[in-house]
């Protein structure tokens with residue numbers, strides 16, 4: 001998926017808030033160290049493995065599924081693909097931020113085994129708090145043969 005396609009899908013998925021990420025921002029992110037993309041036609045997950053060594057951390061930068069394709073498991077599949085790739089890159093745990101007001105995403109993450117690790121009051125432009133969620137990756141499948 002090209003930076004232009006990522007920007008278009010991100011805007012469609014998130015609407016106006018928060019500000020959609022631009023094509024240039026996606027191009028810069030894709031070129032940054034440790035950043036990886038997992039995509040299907042109707043969605044994508046963008047992640048970063050912060051320390052490419054055993055015991056490192058990973059971060060889910062964004063997750064987006066087109067409105068017309070939701071509630072069919074794509075978001076969960078992309079999240080699992082992010083977790084598997086992060087583990088394959090040596091991360092032992094992963095983190096993400098989600099708005100306290102984002103019910104659908106919070107439900108998805110909770111069901112997928114992510115748990116609360118912190119809160120950033122008033123973090124988003126709309127005044128909502130960011131919840132920091134964490135998931136240990138020890139039990140996550142990398143999809144690789146032993």
Ligand SMILES: CC(C)(COP(=O)(O)OP(=O)(O)OC[C@H]1O[C@@H](n2cnc3c(N)ncnc32)[C@H](O)[C@@H]1OP(=O)(O)O)[C@@H](O)C(=O)NCCC(=O)NCCS
Nearest residue numbers: 013063064065070071072073074075076098104105107108
């Ligand atoms: C959050 C998002 C990625 C979910 O994608 P999705 O493909 O619909 O997710 P799934 O189909 O895998 O849903 C898995 C579970 O999450 C929960 N869930 C997802 N959307 C929900 C909603 N609107 N309301 C309540 N629960 C919801 C449900 O438990 C769901 O399982 P179910 O459909 O069997 O009930 C999608 O809604 C999206 O792109 N939202 C806008 C962008 C965004 O908020 N991204 C996350 C930012 S941190």
